[in-house]
Amino acid sequence: MSPMETAGVEPADFLAERDFGGRDREALLSELSRVLPRGALLVSPEDARPYECDGLTAYRQLPLAVALPDSEDQVRAILRICASLDVPVVARGAGTSLSGGAMPHKDGVVLSLARLRSILALDPLARTARVQPGVRNLAISEAAAAHGLYYAPDPSSQIACTIGGNVAENSGGVHCLKYGLTVHNVLRVRAITIEGEALEIGSEAPDAPGYDLAALINGSEGMLAVITEITVRLTPKPLTAKVVLAAFDDVVHAGDAVAAVIAAGIIPAGMEMMDQPATRAVEPFVHAGYPLDAKALLLAESDGTPEEVEEEIGRIREVMAANGATGIRVSRDEAERLRFWSGRKAAFPAVGRISPDYYCMDGTIPRKRLAEMLTAIATLEGKYGLRCCNVFHAGDGNLHPLILYDANAAGELERAEEFGGEILELSVEYGGTITGEHGVGIEKIGQMCSQFSRQELAMFHRVKAAFDPRGLLNPGKAIPTLNRCVEFGRLHVHKGGVPHPELPRF
Amino acid sequence: MIERFRETIRAAASQKRALRIRGGGTKDFYGGPLRGEILDTRDHAGVVSYEPTELVVTARCGTRLDELERMLAERGQRLAFEPPHFGETATLGGCVAAGLSGPRRMAAGALRDFVLGAKIIDGRGDSLSFGGQVMKNVAGYDVARLMAGSLGTLGVIVEVSLKVLPMPASEATLRFEMTQEDAIGTMNRWAGRPLPISATCWHAGQLMVRLSGAAAGVAAAQRDLGGETVEEGARFWCELREQRHRFFEGPAPLWRLALPPATAPVPLAGEPLIEWGGGERWLRSEAPAEVLREAARAAGGHACLFRAPFETAEPFQPLAQALARIHRSLKAAFDPNGVFNRGRMYPEW
Ligand SMILES: Cc1cc2nc3c(=O)[nH]c(=O)nc-3n(C[C@H](O)[C@H](O)[C@H](O)COP(=O)(O)OP(=O)(O)OC[C@H]3O[C@@H](n4cnc5c(N)ncnc54)[C@H](O)[C@@H]3O)c2cc1C
Numbered sequence: 024m025s026p027m028e029t030a031g032v033e034p035a036d037f038l039a040e041r042d043f044g045g046r047d048r049e050a051l052l053s054e055l056s057r058v059l060p061r062g063a064l065l066v067s068p069e070d071a072r073p074y075e076c077d078g079l080t081a082y083r084q085l086p087l088a089v090a091l092p093d094s095e096d097q098v099r100a101i102l103r104i105c106a107s108l109d110v111p112v113v114a115r116g117a118g119t120s121l122s123g124g125a126m127p128h129k130d131g132v133v134l135s136l137a138r139l140r141s142i143l144a145l146d147p148l149a150r151t152a153r154v155q156p157g158v159r160n161l162a163i164s165e166a167a168a169a170h171g172l173y174y175a176p177d178p179s180s181q182i183a184c185t186i187g188g189n190v191a192e193n194s195g196g197v198h199c200l201k202y203g204l205t206v207h208n209v210l211r212v213r214a215i216t217i218e219g220e221a222l223e224i225g226s227e228a229p230d231a232p233g234y235d236l237a238a239l240i241n242g243s244e245g246m247l248a249v250i251t252e253i254t255v256r257l258t259p260k261p262l263t264a265k266v267v268l269a270a271f272d273d274v275v276h277a278g279d280a281v282a283a284v285i286a287a288g289i290i291p292a293g294m295e296m297m298d299q300p301a302t303r304a305v306e307p308f309v310h311a312g313y314p315l316d317a318k319a320l321l322l323a324e325s326d327g328t329p330e331e332v333e334e335e336i337g338r339i340r341e342v343m344a345a346n347g348a349t350g351i352r353v354s355r356d357e358a359e360r361l362r363f364w365s366g367r368k369a370a371f372p373a374v375g376r377i378s379p380d381y382y383c384m385d386g387t388i389p390r391k392r393l394a395e396m397l398t399a400i401a402t403l404e405g406k407y408g409l410r411c412c413n414v415f416h417a418g419d420g421n422l423h424p425l426i427l428y429d430a431n432a433a434g435e436l437e438r439a440e441e442f443g444g445e446i447l448e449l450s451v452e453y454g455g456t457i458t459g460e461h462g463v464g465i466e467k468i469g470q471m472c473s474q475f476s477r478q479e480l481a482m483f484h485r486v487k488a489a490f491d492p493r494g495l496l497n498p499g500k501a502i503p504t505l506n507r508c509v510e511f512g513r514l515h516v517h518k519g520g521v522p523h524p525e526l527p528r529f
Numbered sequence: 530m531i532e533r534f535r536e537t538i539r540a541a542a543s544q545k546r547a548l549r550i551r552g553g554g555t556k557d558f559y560g561g562p563l564r565g566e567i568l569d570t571r572d573h574a575g576v577v578s579y580e581p582t583e584l585v586v587t588a589r590c591g592t593r594l595d596e597l598e599r600m601l602a603e604r605g606q607r608l609a610f611e612p613p614h615f616g617e618t619a620t621l622g623g624c625v626a627a628g629l630s631g632p633r634r635m636a637a638g639a640l641r642d643f644v645l646g647a648k649i650i651d652g653r654g655d656s657l658s659f660g661g662q663v664m665k666n667v668a669g670y671d672v673a674r675l676m677a678g679s680l681g682t683l684g685v686i687v688e689v690s691l692k693v694l695p696m697p698a699s700e701a702t703l704r705f706e707m708t709q710e711d712a713i714g715t716m717n718r719w720a721g722r723p724l725p726i727s728a729t730c731w732h733a734g735q736l737m738v739r740l741s742g743a744a745a746g747v748a749a750a751q752r753d754l755g756g757e758t759v760e761e762g763a764r765f766w767c768e769l770r771e772q773r774h775r776f777f778e779g780p781a782p783l784w785r786l787a788l789p790p791a792t793a794p795v796p797l798a799g800e801p802l803i804e805w806g807g808g809e810r811w812l813r814s815e816a817p818a819e820v821l822r823e824a825a826r827a828a829g830g831h832a833c834l835f836r837a838p839f840e841t842a843e844p845f846q847p848l849a850q851a852l853a854r855i856h857r858s859l860k861a862a863f864d865p866n867g868v869f870n871r872g873r874m875y876p877e878w
Pocket residue numbers: 077078113114115116117118119120121123124125136156177178179180183184185186187188189190191192193194195196197244245246248249250251371372460461497
């Protein structure tokens with residue numbers, strides 16, 4: 024197929040989602056059971072129930088079946104069967120996604136990679152680990168520890184989430200300000216297309232010929248291919264690390280202090296912010312020693328050689344003080360450093376204790392607008408009559424407002440979603456994005472229509488079609504169809520053009 | 530300006546004519562043959578926004594790379610991937626499209642790691658914007674990063690946002706006498722320790738190592754590693770980056786092998802120069818392309834004919850079948866009429 028031959032052809036699912044109803048369920052199940060080990064195909068609702076949602080529990084759907092392969096060959100066979108029967112496939116790691124990316128398709132198969140959990144090779148000299156997709160993020164660092172190495176991206180969910188899910192979401196962590204996101208720490212990905220073909224993306228060399236397909240597969244949300252093997256880069260463990268805990272009596276000052284640290288030429292290993300409601304939620308839970316009267320807390324970590332850390336911590340302290348910090352503490356030992364972090368890392372579960380439910384947002388904005396965003400969120404709390412705790416990856420402007428609600432109280436979920444939607448749209452307005460690290464999934468698919476134009480969305484569909492021409496991998500996620508945008512009523516129009524006049528209005 | 534680009538592209542697309550996107554022309558030597566009418570990007574120049582505290586600069590494609598770096602330096606910042614210019618007229622657009630990184634690659638990351646957003650014009654003449662000016666963004670596929678190294682075959686990069694970083698407070702360069710084999714082992718062992726090594730280069734029995742970072746950390750590493758301190762270190766790394774080092778003189782074809790860094794010395798005819806802790810191995814060699822490609826492939830890497838006095842082989846390592854198919858589909862997605870830089874990456878498109 025030359026470029027000329029496909030000119031003008033648009034992907035089939037660009038306008039509307041395909042209907043996958045009416046597939047031959049019996050044929051599917053019998054073919055799948057032939058390629059899977061005993062007990063690796065779950066069909067009954069009771070067995071499939073644990074897979075009906077991911078970390079975004081408000082959205083649930085039972086699939087036709089759940090397949091639990093334990094080898095790449097089985098993955099390939101499953102994909103070929105689904106392709107031949109035109110059945111959708113939703114890949115799944117640990118199911119900790121917060122955007123509904125791993126939520127099943129009602130007419131599809133959930134393809135769990137959880138049983139592919141071997142560390143295939145760990146090369147301390149080359150500083151690489153070759154792992155299967157179901158390996159937990161933290162397990163890589165644990166295996167590398169003996170060599171003084173670790174895997175740098177550290178999502179708060181790292182004890183549970185899988186490296187395959189991390190690649191699919193391009194996940195971040197509190198240390199990505201200095202050490203980068205998943206995309207910066209993954210050297211090579213092996214993935215199987217829906218047709219069952221293996222793709223070697225990237226390499227263990229510094230680069231690979233051709234297009235940078237690793238840019239696409241990282242953050243692909245299970246839409247392009249199923250990841251079956253990953254080589255990650257390992258990082259030498261810093262000799263030492265210390266964290267500064269600074270308290271502020273005003274969120275604006277805390278926001279300014281973040282910018283001032285960067286302006287001073289310092290890139291902390293991590294720089295996190297918590298507002299007062301978040302601090303008050305976590306302190307009784309973890310006893311981190313946070314001052315409860317502060318309006319905002321900043322945690323800024325420095326790592327490196329003892330000499331470097333002394334020098335940098337001194338400079339961070341100065342900047343914090345100059346920007347109105349009302350109290351500054353520096354961790355005195357490793358135990359205290361971990362305690363200072365424990366509150367931040369436990370923020371989600373702690374908030375889960377004070378509220379029946381919470382809804383975690385994930386917009387990213389330019390750092391300079393942090394204070395403005397916090398003020399806007401405070402106003403929205405009044406408007407929707409819901410409380411919100413704010414934890415931020417402040418160093419890179421990534422916000423996690425946690426909207427508290429009670430799913431059993433009539434209308435609260437809807438209000439929480441609308442509240443969240445407004446935050447996301449503000450993020451776009453402030454020059455940012457609707458999702459910094461949690462992905463679009465099903466949750467933010469409507470807001471994609473605000474962030475991207477029709478032509479941009481069309482290009483995303485074409486990119487998907489280059490990998491998955493029939494749209495069988497995770498359909499209905501991440502990239503909205505044009506019809507969905509019309510329904511959502513928020514197609515972003517460039518330069519006054521009429522949005523897709525050919526579509527029926529409803 | 531953008532409108533002019535779009536009209537040119539639409540006209541070319543309707544007649545299925547080829548366009549050759551060109552900035553300063555400093556990388557004309559890189560990649561396949563130059564075909565088509567020139568689409569000159571140099572007039573679309575200028576910095577759109579730069580806020581040092583956001584660590585982001587956004588500039589138009591025709592912006593001169595040296596001017597951009599000078600502006601960043603005034604605020605104590607830099608492009609951390611240390612891109613080669615290959616001439617003073619190098620533009621930002623060409624830099625991103627070529628996707629080349631310099632000596633700091635292994636410590637700081639590659640050019641593609643710093644791309645935050647891009648505005649492009651595709652082969653239909655549509656203006657599209659991907660990514661943005663923030664550090665973390667997973668809305669939609671990362672098309673902006675895909676542009677890095679795409680050699681202008683997917684679209685005109687009209688504007689780019691890049692992450693920038695502070696200049697290191699202190700730098701020092703050390704020299705060691707060492708065989709190639711020892712140098713590869715040493716570079717990899719040191720890379721596995723928390724040392725502030727920001728560049729390495731082995732050539733003709735000498736290993737050069739650059740340290741960058743806080744003054745205290747650089748001094749401590751210098752004491753730890755030993756070696757001889759080189760006075761004109763900064764000049765050495767600049768000459769190396771710009772390929773003005775004497776290794777790069779003369780007419781012999783210049784090959785670039787990208788290999789897993791710890792790969793033992795590969796016995797190939799020709800003179801080697803090694804950078805990136807062993808990951809980038811330059812070779813002045815008349816050996817047949819197939820021999821070099823097979824050696825690189827066997828080691829888990831690839832070989833590129835980087836510069837040659839005349840065309841002796843295709844520039845880039847051929848792609849495996851499944852990947853080649855996806856490349857063709859992506860090319861068709863962005864440039865359905867095959868307008869941009871035909872044959873610059875692979876001869877078939
Ligand atoms: C308490 C908590 C804290 C969190 N903290 C963070 C954080 O700090 N930073 C952050 O970035 N995220 C965070 N997350 C979100 C989540 O943990 C990450 O998105 C994680 O990467 C998901 O991994 P998983 O294995 O659970 O993937 P899943 O949830 O199973 O799947 C996520 C997506 O990836 C796809 N997928 C999974 N495996 C594969 C595969 N092998 N091939 C192809 N596609 C695949 C799925 O189809 C789905 O679209 C947090 C979540 C929770 C619950």
